[in-house]
Structure formats: C-alpha cells, structure tokens
Amino acid sequence: MDLDDFRWLLTDEGQALLAEATALVAEGTPPLAAGSALRRMTTPERAATALTQVELRGRAVAKFADLAPRMYFTPDALEQATRLRVARHRAGRAAAFGAQTLVDLGCGIGGDLVAAASTGIVCAGVDLDPVRVAVAEANLAALGLPGAVQVADATTVDHSGFDLAFADPARRSGAGRSFRVEDWTPPWSWVESLLARDACVKVAPGIPHALVPDDVEAEWVSDDGEVKEAALWAGRTATVARRATVIGAGGLATITDEEDPGPGAVGVRAVGGYLYEPDGAVIRAGLVTAVAAGVDGGLVDPRIAYVTADQPFRTPFARSYRVLETLPYREKQLKSALRERGIGRLTIKKRGVDVSPEALRKRLALSGDAEATIVLTRVAGEGTALLVEPF
Ligand SMILES: C[S@@+](CC[C@H](N)C(=O)[O-])C[C@H]1O[C@@H](n2cnc3c(N)ncnc32)[C@H](O)[C@@H]1O
Numbered sequence: 001m002d003l004d005d006f007r008w009l010l011t012d013e014g015q016a017l018l019a020e021a022t023a024l025v026a027e028g029t030p031p032l033a034a035g036s037a038l039r040r041m042t043t044p045e046r047a048a049t050a051l052t053q054v055e056l057r058g059r060a061v062a063k064f065a066d067l068a069p070r071m072y073f074t075p076d077a078l079e080q081a082t083r084l085r086v087a088r089h090r091a092g093r094a095a096a097f098g099a100q101t102l103v104d105l106g107c108g109i110g111g112d113l114v115a116a117a118s119t120g121i122v123c124a125g126v127d128l129d130p131v132r133v134a135v136a137e138a139n140l141a142a143l144g145l146p147g148a149v150q151v152a153d154a155t156t157v158d159h160s161g162f163d164l165a166f167a168d169p170a171r172r173s174g175a176g177r178s179f180r181v182e183d184w185t186p187p188w189s190w191v192e193s194l195l196a197r198d199a200c201v202k203v204a205p206g207i208p209h210a211l212v213p214d215d216v217e218a219e220w221v222s223d224d225g226e227v228k229e230a231a232l233w234a235g236r237t238a239t240v241a242r243r244a245t246v247i248g249a250g251g252l253a254t255i256t257d258e259e260d261p262g263p264g265a266v267g268v269r270a271v272g273g274y275l276y277e278p279d280g281a282v283i284r285a286g287l288v289t290a291v292a293a294g295v296d297g298g299l300v301d302p303r304i305a306y307v308t309a310d311q312p313f314r315t316p317f318a319r320s321y322r323v324l325e326t327l328p329y330r331e332k333q334l335k336s337a338l339r340e341r342g343i344g345r346l347t348i349k350k351r352g353v354d355v356s357p358e359a360l361r362k363r364l365a366l367s368g369d370a371e372a373t374i375v376l377t378r379v380a381g382e383g384t385a386l387l388v389e390p391f
Helices: 003-009 012-026 031-039 044-070 075-080 084-097 111-118 130-142 188-194 280-284 288-294 331-340 357-364
Strands: 101-105 122-127 148-151 164-167 199-203 217-223 226-234 242-248 251-256 274-278 307-309 318-327 343-351 370-379 382-390
Touching (some): 003 044, 044 084, 084 199, 084 217, 084 242, 101 111, 251 288, 343 357
Parallel strands (some): 164 199, 217 242, 343 370
Antiparallel strands (some): 274 318, 318 382, 370 382
C-alpha cells in the first residue's frame, strides 16, 4: 500500500468500500469471492487495499483488542507495533512521571503513540516512512485522540522541548530480529545519546545487562506469561536498576532489584512441597532470587530458574505447583512409573536438562486416563523428575 492508496482509503469512496469489505468478511465470504465482489465495484488495486485492511484489522485484534476494527495498519508496521496492554502500562508510567508532553521518535503506525495520547499527554510523533506517518495520523483521528505526526528523521529532530522522549528503534534486519544493536534503526549509539535525558526506549528483551548504562532502569515486561520487551527508563524516570513487570488476567504486578536479597541470601535448598516457575520477565531481569525470597524459598540449583518452598503462595511472578513425588529420572524406570499411575496425558516441563519433550513423550508410549505434569530439571547437579500439579 503506497501513500496514494492509503489516502484514497480515507476518502468517502474508500471508506464505503472498506465498510463493504468488512461486511463481506463478517458474513464469512471466502476471500476469493469477496475480492471478486469488490472488484465489480472498483479497480483491482483498490479492492485489494480494502480487503487487506480488513484482514490486517482481524490480525490486529490480538494486539489492539477492541480498538483494532477502528485502526489502520500495514503488515510490517503491525508486526512491529507494541501491543496495547504493554503500551498502556508504559503510557501510564509516563503519565505518573508527570510528563505533559511526549515525542515518539519513530512512531510507526502509532501503537505507543495512541496509548500515550489516551492518558492526556500531549503527543507528537515522527517517522521516516510517509505511509506510517499517514497511518499514525489516521489512527489518532479514528480513536478521537489529539496529537501531531510528521515525516522527520528522529536522529536530527530537536526533542529538547518535550518532557519525555520515547523511541522504539526498528530491530528488523535481513536475517530477522537483530540483536546487533548497531543494526537497529536508529542505532544504539543514538539510543545511548537519548538516554542522557528523561527518556524511555523500548528494546529487545534479550538486551545484555552489561549494555544498560549506569543510572538507567531496565524493565522487562511480560504479557500473559510471554516476555514481550524490555524498556530502558532514563534520567528522572529511572527508579531502580532492574524491574520485572508482569501483566496478566489479574492485572499488573511489578518486582524490582530493591526486593532482591541476592543469591548470597537465597541459597540452594532441597525440593520442598512446592515448586515455582518464575515468569520470563523475572528471569530476564535477573530477579529469580527476589521471587524465592517472596515465597520464603530457595533455588533447586544455583544455575536453574526454579524456586522451591515448603509453603503454598500465590504469586503473580511465577507459576506455582504442588510437588506430589519424585519419579525416577532414567527413562526406562520413568516409563514404568507413569504406566503404573495410568498417566496417558503428560505435560513435560524442563529446565537445565538436554531433553526434547516431544521426542521423550513419544518414547514414553503413554497409556491411561490420568493426566499429569512432570518437571525435568537438575537438583543439586543431578537429573531429577518431579511429578507436580498446578495450584
Ligand atoms: C519498531 S517501529 C515503532 C513501532 C511503534 N512503537 C508502535 O508501537 O507502533 C520503529 C519505527 O522507527 C522508524 N524509524 C527508523 N529509523 C528512523 C529515523 N531515523 N527517524 C524516524 N523514524 C525512524 C521506522 O520507520 C519504524 O516505523
């Protein structure tokens, strides 16, 4: 979709065709038939533009929930956009910091921009790509949000007049997501200079801790158990060194290095009645021992991110399991133990051991009506199989 196609989509004629395409898809019309029906009303290019937009809105529901049917997307920019729940958390933090104005330096189609504008912060966005700028502008308008967007190079724009600068550098490279920070656009050297002011920069969750400058807070965020990103908070927005924020059905919870007594205080201990599997954001943030301290527990092994304790705790920072028994780790004996218990359906979790759960499940040739979960891991350096149940 080029700029002219998108501008046409926003005209009355374009909107009428988009509504037609939306209705056809909602009725369950197969894509080929919907395309033919639309081509009878307009040119093949415009029919394709409308139909693609409907398809993208459908895909975007996973990220933008009920806002998706009113927004506009391009395939790549949708892929790169921040999911609404994570963007809202960031925007809420920016508002709590007291930012009244924010500039989004590389706003794409406006995933972060619309979340920030929704909080009442006066927002401006720039992007090098004119189509994305037009789409971001249309998204603000479609959601009834104020804000200004323009084509500009983030690396040369004067952002000094804004309370907060935000950036989400593109991390695509020819080989997919790039962990070479100098390949980001804008590159890491520019990000580092931005971190000298009140700023927030979204980065890949795999960012090495050593890369985070002193006095900059790194926050890892997971949504529904999946680590989505890290954000670097600089200047007066930094509150701690490391933070893990987990967003789930029950809301949002956050844990920081201030609550972490560290590995010196939280040691390795024998497996107790309960096992805790820390959220990925906690692991990335290096806060497993903070979670262990929170459940009055310890680690099963110094290098493995499982926590064990004697008491059941409900924590947003880990999945909790009751340990039922220790099963044999050797495959032949494990197979007969599962047989004896009539376990036909098995969830296999593993950490720190070289096992392919799929291949193992096949070799175990399970049969029976019972369902169970086993955890394969190292306990004090020894391969161990634990029969557990979630609670
Ligand atoms: C990962 S996307 C941003 C996604 C956005 N945060 C969202 O949630 O929709 C990065 C954007 O930065 C833009 N970009 C890259 N280099 C830029 C530069 N030097 N100036 C302005 N924009 C730039 C790209 O065109 C792209 O749209």
